[in-house]
Amino acid sequence: MTVAPSPGERVFRLTEITSLSTDVRRVVLNTADGAAFFYREGQFVSVRLPDGVQRSYSPANACGAEGRIELHIRLLRGGHFSTWLSGADRTGSLVTLSGPYGECVWQTSVPTQAPVFMLGTGTGIAPLKALLEKALSADGLQPITLYWGGRTLDDLYLRAHFDALARERAHFRFVPVLAEPTETWQGQRGFVQDAIVAERPSLAQAVVYACGSPLMVAGARARLVDELGLAPSRFLADAFIPAVVTAAPTCEPLALTIRAHLNGEARPLAVTAGSPLMPALAQAGLLAGVCGGQGACGTCRVRVRPPWLERLAPPGRQEARLLRALDSLPEHRLACQIAMNTDLNGIQLDCN
Numbered sequence: 001m002t003v004a005p006s007p008g009e010r011v012f013r014l015t016e017i018t019s020l021s022t023d024v025r026r027v028v029l030n031t032a033d034g035a036a037f038f039y040r041e042g043q044f045v046s047v048r049l050p051d052g053v054q055r056s057y058s059p060a061n062a063c064g065a066e067g068r069i070e071l072h073i074r075l076l077r078g079g080h081f082s083t084w085l086s087g088a089d090r091t092g093s094l095v096t097l098s099g100p101y102g103e104c105v106w107q108t109s110v111p112t113q114a115p116v117f118m119l120g121t122g123t124g125i126a127p128l129k130a131l132l133e134k135a136l137s138a139d140g141l142q143p144i145t146l147y148w149g150g151r152t153l154d155d156l157y158l159r160a161h162f163d164a165l166a167r168e169r170a171h172f173r174f175v176p177v178l179a180e181p182t183e184t185w186q187g188q189r190g191f192v193q194d195a196i197v198a199e200r201p202s203l204a205q206a207v208v209y210a211c212g213s214p215l216m217v218a219g220a221r222a223r224l225v226d227e228l229g230l231a232p233s234r235f236l237a238d239a240f241i242p243a244v245v246t247a248a249p250t251c252e253p254l255a256l257t258i259r260a261h262l263n264g265e266a267r268p269l270a271v272t273a274g275s276p277l278m279p280a281l282a283q284a285g286l287l288a289g290v291c292g293g294q295g296a297c298g299t300c301r302v303r304v305r306p307p308w309l310e311r312l313a314p315p316g317r318q319e320a321r322l323l324r325a326l327d328s329l330p331e332h333r334l335a336c337q338i339a340m341n342t343d344l345n346g347i348q349l350d351c352n
């Protein structure tokens with residue numbers, strides 16, 4: 001099957017696929033034209049397979065000029081991308097990439113001595129590794145602590161690499177955490193958010209990066225802000241939300257109608273009271289929504305027609321920041337941040 005990039009997409013070739021653990025594959029992709037691909041460490045990209053299905057992945061390497069990215073992909077049984085990747089030798093295959101997206105990037109506005117804490121679960125280590133490579137190559141002396149959690153030792157597939165790094169760099173500390181360790185395990189037990197809270201570090205000046213399981217990200221945010229006084233704006237996160245979870249519920253008590261316009265043509269769609277607008281629009285193929293509704297990618301941006309715009313609650317801080325970064329117009333909103341209610345029944349918006 002051939003790949004035809006849409007505007008804003010780039011064609012990449014899978015050049016290396018190796019095993020990092022029982023179910024994690026390291027996939028190296030190179031731009032097909034050999035030109036550079038720029039992103040900020042901690043961001044993610046959306047990979048589109050030849051059959052059109054898109055999934056988000058976070059580069060695990062610092063950005064270079066050679067147009068090469070390294071992904072760590074956990075294979076999920078029955079998952080679409082996972083089945084494609086493991087179904088045959090995909091070396092040499094072409095895919096298209098869009099992005100980069102996301103704001104879980106190195107914060108340059110904080111004091112250079114502010115301590116940094118990184119929390120990752122499973123393949124959430126990928127964007128943290130990229131951030132770490134960038135930070136260490138800049139020769140900064142900020143104290144950095146990385147907490148990496150998994151179920152068993154097999155999940156911490158780069159443990160030897162980070163152990164060695166911690167021996168080399170005096171200001172870098174690595175804390176592996178296992179939820180289901182063997183009896184002989186000498187390290188931390190439980191979850192990464194428990195491990196950092198148990199140490200009770202001062203977070204007054206700190207920056208925290210959290211990547212991986214949505215449960216860990218939500219739990220860490222709540223505990224670090226509530227129990228350790230972290231400023232919410234210094235908690236940067238990418239939750240690896242599965243695409244299937246963002247699908248709109250199919251049978252719900254109160255169905256509302258929206259009118260989505262694409263190239264001027266109106267399409268009525270049904271959505272459910274209480275659910276966000278984005279999944280219905282994504283399912284109808286009207287937009288992408290690649291970050292799963294985290295307000296991090298901007299691919300769900302729509303133009304809301306008057307008088308509906310005035311009926312919406314004003315954008316929250318995260319939405320406002322992303323809309324500003326995208327040079328948006330006043331009528332632009334993120335569909336993933338709009339929760340449908342009966343006042344919005346009949347809302348009209350433009351998807352292009």
Ligand SMILES: Cc1cc2nc3c(=O)[nH]c(=O)nc-3n(C[C@H](O)[C@H](O)[C@H](O)COP(=O)(O)OP(=O)(O)OC[C@H]3O[C@@H](n4cnc5c(N)ncnc54)[C@H](O)[C@@H]3O)c2cc1C
Pocket residue numbers: 044055056057058059071072073074075076077078079080081082083123124126127238239240241242243244290291292
């Ligand atoms: C911002 C972001 C960054 C990410 N970065 C990474 C990364 O660096 N590495 C990484 O490994 N992942 C990452 N992810 C997750 C990744 O995008 C995919 O969600 C993941 O790889 C699974 O994709 P899949 O197509 O294999 O599975 P999917 O087809 O999406 O299925 C996911 C799971 O749901 C199950 N499932 C499928 N269909 C159904 C159904 N109808 N009902 C119930 N269950 C079902 C599958 O069996 C599977 O277990 C990231 C996600 C986001 C949002």
Ligand code: FES
Pocket residue numbers: 278288289290291292293294295296297298299300301334335336337
């Ligand atoms: S889905 Fe990514 S910003 Fe809305």
